[in-house]
Amino acid sequence: MVSIDGTDCAVEARGKCWYSHKFKRSGVRYEVAVSIKCGDIVWIKGPLPCGQWPDVKVFRDALIHYLDENERVEADDGYIGEAPSRVKTPNMFTRNEEKLAMQQRIRNRHETVNKRFKQWGCIRQRFRHTTENHSACFCAVAILTQLCIEFGEPLFSVAEYSDIVTDQGNNVVEQDHNDDSSGSL
Secondary structure: OEEEEEEEEEEOOOOHHHEEOOOOEEEEEEEEEEEOOOOOEEEEEEEEEOOOOOHHHHHHHOHHHHOOOOOOEEOOHHHHHHOOOOEEOOOOOOOOHHHHHHHHHHHHHHHHHHHHHOOOHHHHOOEOOOHHHHHHHHHHHHHHHHHHHHOOOOOOOOOEEEEEEEOOOOOEEEEEEEOOOOOOO
């Protein structure tokens, strides 16, 4: 089980299909997944033009195909188009009020990862080079961030996590994920 979120990075002006509503200018988007159990960065997809690739479209293009039949991911409302079958979002109609605080803590931890990425100038500042170079920089930052998580700057704990879903026959299938925050690859 993972949390996912898109993170946008500003780039030089490239046209309407690159427009990011977060910057009001051109940007590239990456989808990042973080393990709920141990806090590791386990998935990166991108770079993609922000204007053509909303979060849910990025998810539908790749990560959704790697989920098992009864697996879902935790995400913000940018992914509500796949809720509740493949994604759990805060405002989905089947939300469990008792688990909202736990789910918000998971999303907050994910935002901590995004914030750590943006501590690096090549990600925080407007990038003035090719998309391929941005991809190399983003991957390097992700690797360095993961190494920091593993060796001295772990993410905060999200305690125990469980997800109740139903299979095709409407049988309840519960997935428990206990957080050990060990940070191993």
